[in-house]
Amino acid sequence: MATVTGQEVVDPGEYKIIGTRPVRHDGVDKVTGRAKYGADVQLAGMLHGKILRSPHAHAKILSIDTSKAVALPGVKAIVTSADFPILKDQSLDFGETQGNIRMLAENILANQKVLYKGHAILAIAATDQHIAEEALDLVDVKYEQLTPIFDVKEAMSKDAPVLHENLTTIFRVDRFGKGEDTGVKGNVAGLIQFKRGDLDEGFSKSDIVVEREFTTQTVHQGYIEPHTSTGQWSQDGHLTIWTSTQGSFVIRGATAAILGIPESMVKVIPMEIGGGFGGKTITYLDPLVAILSRKTGRPVKITMTRKEVFEGTGPTSGTYMRCKMGATKDGKITAGELYLAYEAGAFPGSPVGGGAMSGFGPYKIDNLQVDGYDVVVNKQKTAAYRAPGQPQAAFAVEPVIDELAEKLGMDPMDFRIINSVHEGDRAPSGVPHLKWGCEEVEQAMRDHPHYNEKLDGPNRGRGVAVGYRLNAGGSGSSATINVNSNGTINLITGSVDIGGTRTAVAMQAAEVLGISIDDVNPTVVDTDAVGWTGATGGSRIAFDTGRAAILASYQVITEMSERAALLWDVDPSDIVFEDGIFVSNKNTEDTMSFKELASKLMGTGGPVTCSSSDTQGGVGAQLAGHIVDVEVDPETGKVDLLKYTTFIDAGKAAHPSYVEGQMQGGALQGIGWALNEEYFFTEDGTMANASFLDYRMPTSLDLPMIDTVIIEVPNARHPFGLRGVGETVLIPPMAAIANAIHDAIGVRMDRLPMSPGAILEALRDNK
Amino acid sequence: MADKIHVQSNINGYDVDFLCESRQSLLEVLRDVLNLTGSKEGCNDGNCGACTVTMDGRIVESCCILGVEAEGKEIITIEGVASADSLHPVQQAFLEEAALQCGICTPGFIVSAKNLLEREPDADEERIRFWLAGNLCRCTGYDKIVRAVLKAGEVMRKG
Ligand code: FES
Ligand code: FES
Secondary structure, X not given: OOOOOOOOOOOOOOOOOOOOOOOOOOHHHHHOOOOXXXXXXXXXXXXXXXXXXXXXXOEEEEEEEOHHHHHOOOEEEEEEHHHOOOOOOXXXXXOOOOHHHHHHHHHHOOEOEEOOOOOXXXXXXXXOHHHHHHHHHOOEEXXXXXOOOOOHHHHXXXXXXXXXXXXXXXXXXXXXXXXXXXXXXXXXXXXEEEEEXXXXXXXHOOOXXXXXXXXXXXXXXXXXXXXXXXXXXXXXXXXXXXXXXXOHHHHHHHHHHHHOOOHHHEEEEEOEOOOOOOOOOOOOOHHHHHHHHHHHOOOEEEEOOHHHHHHHOOOEOOEEEEEEEEEOOOOOEEEEEEEEEEXXXXXXXXXXXXXXXXXXXXXXXXXXXXXXXXXXXXXXXOXXXXXXXXXXXXXXXXXXXXXXXXXXXXXXXXXXXXXXXXOXXXXXXXXXXXXXXXXXHHHHHHHOHHHHOOOOOOOEEEEEEEEEEEEOOOOOEEEEEEEOOOOOEEEEEOOOOOOOHHHHHHHHHHHHHOOOHHHEEEEEOOOOOOOOOOOXXXXXXXXXXXXXXXXXXXHHHHHHHHHHHHHHOOOHHHEEEEXXXXXXXXXXXXXXXXXXXXXXXXXHOOOOEEEEEEOXXXXXXXXXXXXXXXXXXXXXXXXXXXXXXXXXXXXXXXXXXXXHHHHHHHHHHHHHHHHOOOOOEOOOOOEOOOOOOOOOOOOHHHOOOEEEEEEOOOOOOOOOXXXXXXXXXXXXXXXXXXXXXXXXXXXXXXXXXXXXXXXXXXXXXXX | OOOEEEEEEEEOOEEEEEXXXXXXXXXXXXXXXXXXXXXXXXXXXXXXXOOXXXXXXXXXXXXXXXXXXXXXXXXXXXXXOOOOOOOOHHHHHHHHOOOOOOOOOHHHHHHHHHHHHHHOOOOOHHHHHHHHHHOOOOOOOOHHHHHHHHHHHHHHHHO
């Protein structure tokens, strides 16, 4: 029976809509080319903007001469950091509360100093993009070059050149805590530390200890749609922004703060978004098009080139990591020590906190210490990338687990199961777990045919790895339901739909209301048209916005029960709603379907429109695991993938096809990260491979089919038991592939990418 | 400012006249001059396939063709794939197989896949993967895209 009672999980196997695979509501628009993405905005009189970027990785800006550019016919306006009220008189001061927003502004347009090659300096609006581009060549910027620093370990050393004079190390024991300022100056912006038990005692109890170092390189999310934004500043002070973002309200807030205007004067219209993976949660272009529009009185659009996306937006951190773990002969982990140093890029804020929370997450370890360093270097300011910081940490921990199992002569999945984390056990951060599917996923992997079938042939190997993530959520979601007289509903949210969430959320409303999924019309609207809603990120939309939609649906039922009570002349408390039917307790002949009652609303008090919001959070802890078979060519060092199976505890898969899609897409990004993706920096900090040709992402030809196994251990904090599924999928792949390579050719790869050259080198060193 | 050139072409079955600069790509003309924004720009240098259209029956990256090259040519864009009352089997299969997530790559994949299946309706997985290797997708891992094209092929073979 599909009755939903409050917050309890009721029979997760017995839903009418949840767990089915309907065609998504926005599907037809997206397969016919009608769906409007950010760059598709065309407005009368629209100007086009282009951005001038720094050719140096670290330099003082001495002067900017735009006189020749302004004189070019067709050029209409120029914006520099002097136009940002927030940056006008002062450069970055980390001590102030506005530090973050000023930092954001300084990343959007450099003020006094450029901190990486590609750092934006100014933007020009012209009648077309070619003229704007020509004008960039006419700008004369004088620089005084400074010594850049690129390597995370070098940047941490005492005599390293410093990016920000006032930067001091903040010490934290809680990822989101304020921390304490150590007063130590340098390039280390933060240290996060988790400690439990006694490390020495733990290692002294172990029969075997493995310790290894790892390095990884900067990689990009690689969304196919470049960043784009269009702005229109009206004479009445209202600013409208059409943009490609994961979070329209986040962009509204940041844009208003940078421009020094009230949020209420800004309307952000989120267009369809062509991928983000975390990289489109911050603003780069919106304040620029706003100012250019204010100066010209015309709408202005800026769309980045692919090169700009690579050079001027936020990839994720390159790292240096050390992992040491000890275990007893019977396979019990006694101690773990994890050292993480993550490049933040030009401004503080690497995802090292995520790595620190995640690395040891799949294991019950009584004695542990995790130290995570956030280090600024002269590279692009990093941004979120799917499970931020966590894939790197897994690449340090999971190969050590594999090696421990190998040395103990144990099956690597059995070893994991012995050390599995259960309800009540504490995560590395100290928080106790609710019920989650850690061991269930591990068991499913161990029992799966892929894990148990024979793998024949030379230079072939099988590897496994798992990944842990705690999805928080709770940043706020709003939903409005309007009931139409034909019994359909319009479901209005502010959650940008990046991969099918309109439908996943609509399914939850349909389930509660007992109507068909085709009777729900889900729409994503602008910031003027719906309550505050946080960004699409943290794997939270199906869960958080789903909960908001469920709460709004409950309200609809309550209001419609009142209408039924009016019609049948009974008390509203006598109305029961079951399986989509309103029934009177007083006379069970009195029944009406949702549809029938919807047609009677105008005569019983008018339209039913219900809004709800939700900030509960609790998207939940999650384990994902990957099994991969590879074949390594010892002549060329090339790694081919033969077979790939991914596992995840989805809690409950609302729309299994889109859960599978997340799993398969996560595997793809991980495979790219594992085998060939990296920012290839030259000595002066130039990204030498800033195109899709050279930053080679996996193509259809590089991959096998990617099999998926969804495990469902319901999440107690969601009425249907959902967990978020967007991110954990990217944590295991690099480690799984490294472990498979070891199985194939006997070498332990300790750096990413595991490109043909790196494999050949490792083979040579191994001889 | 550059002079504009008069170009006559047939786009999605309609004769179209447009003016463009000699430096404008076909993609730019489609999107900015003709407001046919279904073809997407992911790289503007021929490496992502999001801008794929057909020109006289051959798939091309419209970002790597000049607008003036459309003179006298028949162009089909994503907007010309469905008929007034029904989707093309490839489009239908993409929907049923959930072969899109963000959807930005989808127009390019559909134009490419349709072109393949018109030539080789019995294309197998390997052939499909080879043909579509010029179209990047960052969301799906290609699995569901390949399955959708296989399914569309089946439908098209049955006629
Ligand atoms: S935009 Fe033409 S191939 Fe990428
Ligand atoms: S669906 Fe997003 S790039 Fe393919």
